[in-house]
Every structure is written in structure tokens, then in C-alpha cells.
Amino acid sequence: MTHISERDLQLPDAVIGKLLRIAAEDKNIVSLGPGEPDFITPKPILDYGKKIIGKTTHYSAPNGKVELREAIAQKLKKENKINADADDIIVTTGSQEGIFAALLSTIDPTEQILIQDPGYLGYIPIIDLVEGVPIGVPCMEENNFELQPEAINAAIDKKKTKVLLINTPENPTGNVLSKKTMEAIAAIALEHDLYIFSDEAYEDLVYDKKHISFGSLNGMQDHVVTFHTFSKSYAMAGFRMGYMHGPSEFIKAASMPHHYMTLSPPHLSQWMALKALSLPKRYRDDMKNEYDRRRRYIVPRLNELGLRTHMPDGAFYTFSQITDITQKNSCDFAKDLLNKAKVAVVPGSEFGKHGEGFIRCSYAAKLPLIKEAMERIENYLK
Numbered sequence: 001m002t003h004i005s006e007r008d009l010q011l012p013d014a015v016i017g018k019l020l021r022i023a024a025e026d027k028n029i030v031s032l033g034p035g036e037p038d039f040i041t042p043k044p045i046l047d048y049g050k051k052i053i054g055k056t057t058h059y060s061a062p063n064g065k066v067e068l069r070e071a072i073a074q075k076l077k078k079e080n081k082i083n084a085d086a087d088d089i090i091v092t093t094g095s096q097e098g099i100f101a102a103l104l105s106t107i108d109p110t111e112q113i114l115i116q117d118p119g120y121l122g123y124i125p126i127i128d129l130v131e132g133v134p135i136g137v138p139c140m141e142e143n144n145f146e147l148q149p150e151a152i153n154a155a156i157d158k159k160k161t162k163v164l165l166i167n168t169p170e171n172p173t174g175n176v177l178s179k180k181t182m183e184a185i186a187a188i189a190l191e192h193d194l195y196i197f198s199d200e201a202y203e204d205l206v207y208d209k210k211h212i213s214f215g216s217l218n219g220m221q222d223h224v225v226t227f228h229t230f231s232k233s234y235a236m237a238g239f240r241m242g243y244m245h246g247p248s249e250f251i252k253a254a255s256m257p258h259h260y261m262t263l264s265p266p267h268l269s270q271w272m273a274l275k276a277l278s279l280p281k282r283y284r285d286d287m288k289n290e291y292d293r294r295r296r297y298i299v300p301r302l303n304e305l306g307l308r309t310h311m312p313d314g315a316f317y318t319f320s321q322i323t324d325i326t327q328k329n330s331c332d333f334a335k336d337l338l339n340k341a342k343v344a345v346v347p348g349s350e351f352g353k354h355g356e357g358f359i360r361c362s363y364a365a366k367l368p369l370i371k372e373a374m375e376r377i378e379n380y381l382k
């Protein structure tokens, strides 16, 4: 007999998963679907992992190795301008686990978490799992998909809202919040005594602007929890390494669900992460410059095809409007591209109600593949 919980049965079955499975199985498909770097982890990190593997067969400290937490604290101070202490850091199994642990220690059933819509599709299922209520705050194309402070104010329920979960640079739109907007959002968080959960997964992939951490803004130390990852900056997605930083009391509380979910973060990956932090910045910049080259190619090309596309300021995604060229919804359009043009993209509806009418293309794919995909879409549209 199989018994599956209601909680599990209610979880959304993401279309993206099916699309990516089909794309991975059919070698004729060019995939602009993936949400992870196409690069391989830099060689010095891999070499170090090979060298040290035999010493990492045991659990580590639940919140992560002290050497790593100290190096992370230095990085947060230097790069993010966050006044971090190693004791206020938890090394997590990717940032996804960190966000989940943080929600578990903040949210009681029926309490609300405000998220960007369109926004990263990994949030709603974990909010559902903690029995919270995700409230999408519309981020409209005419504002370059930037989260608007007035829209947050309109969505806040004084009793129920506990957290603003904000992602900048943003997946899927590539929007990077301006300092002015961030300061206005920070003022709202202070006024309503809310936490800002700041997901900075793409912090190293900002092209023409500068990445700013909410935790660096004046007076926000007690209100901000930041989530970081080695998945994107160092192309280490498979090593499942992330970390979170926040106020001492909060980190103490979040340590509990983190510990009971994972016992400890992966030991080998922690040494590799420590190595990653010791590398010159050029390792990250080289990847960023290549994404930038692709971004400058793909955006004009999509516009040429009638898929209206803003130049994204960060991450490695384009978010293109499709309603000028098709009557189809984004899911049917993406299915058509998959079946007829043999190109995998992600329908915008996967990212929330306000993602309908758009498709996401990832440029974490080699330039010749992107060129081929654009040609195929062009032929299909003809």
C-alpha cells in the first residue's frame, strides 16, 4: 500500500521539470531552459576536492566548518558590506535549503510571505510546505520588472505578513533593484517590523549596475537575512553549497530546522567552497564576461524576432513578451517551440500569474547553441 500525504499531493508539478527532461533526452533539442551555469567548476576547486576527499568522510559541524564560516564572514564584509560575524552564519546545502530552514523558523500556518511575481519558482512550494501563504507582488514589464514599494504596501496585511522574500538580481527577469528602491523597501520593512529575506543567488552576475545587499543598508542589521550560494558564482551547483547570514537570535533559531533536515552540510563541498573563496576574482569575472557577451547577442536577436525583450541587468535569463506574435498562452507557445522548433524555453506562467505572456530563455548555454536556437525560432515563426 502506498500512502502519500495531502501536503505532498498539493505540491505543484513544475512544467519546467518535464520540459527539461524532454530536452535532456532528445539530442536534437537545443535547450535554453537550464537555471544553472553551463561552465564546469574552476579547475583549482576541483583539484583541491580530489586532494582532500579522503579527509571528508565524516559529518562536519552542523552549521558548517569554522574555517569556512570565518572566510564567509570576511567575504560578506568585503564584498557585501555586511558587518558579519562567523557565529551568525549557517553553511547550507545550497541556498534552497537555507531559505526553507529560515521559513520553517519564521512562519506559522496562514502567515504571509510576499514574493515577486514573476519570481523564482522554488519559493511557492517551500512556502506551501511550511503552510504559509505566498502573496505575489506584481512586477510589471513597464517598470523593467522592478519590484515597486507601493505594490508592496498594497499587498501587506498588517497582521499576517511576516516576510518580504526578495531576489535581486532576479530570476526570471534579470532585474537588479536600484539602491533607491531598496531603501524604500527597507523603510517599509522597518515600519511594519518585517523580515527581509534577501536571496542573492546571482550576486556576481550584474552587468552594468552594481549589486547591493539589503543587509548593507543602514539600520537593517536586525531585519535582514541573506542567502548566498556557490552554485552560480562558482558553477558549483552539483556540490550543493550555500550559506545564510542574519541576526544572532534568528540564526540560532534557524540552526534547528537546518540541523534536523541535513545534520550537516556536505563536508567535501565545504573545503571546496573554502578554496573557491580564496581564488582571485577573475575566475568569477571570466564567467560573467562570457554571459555578458551572450546577453548582448541574444537580446537584440530576440527583439528582431518580435519577442520584445528588455536588456536584463543581472543573472543569465531573458524574459520576452510573446503576445505581439502569438495568441497562444506561454505554456502552449513553449510546447510548440519544443515540438516544432526543437528549442526548449520556460513558459512565463511557471514564475507566477504575471509571468503569463512571456517566456524565459537562459543564456547559460554556449553562444553557438544560442545562435542555433534563435535561427530555429526564426524559422518556426516564419
Ligand SMILES: Cc1ncc(COP(=O)(O)O)c(C=O)c1O
Pocket: 035, 036, 093, 094, 095, 096, 097, 120, 122, 167, 170, 171, 199, 201, 228, 229, 230, 231, 237, 240, 241, 242
Ligand atoms: C533565485 C534563486 N534562488 C535560489 C536558488 C537555489 O540555488 P541553490 O540551492 O543551488 O543555491 C536558485 C536556483 O536556481 C535561484 O534561481
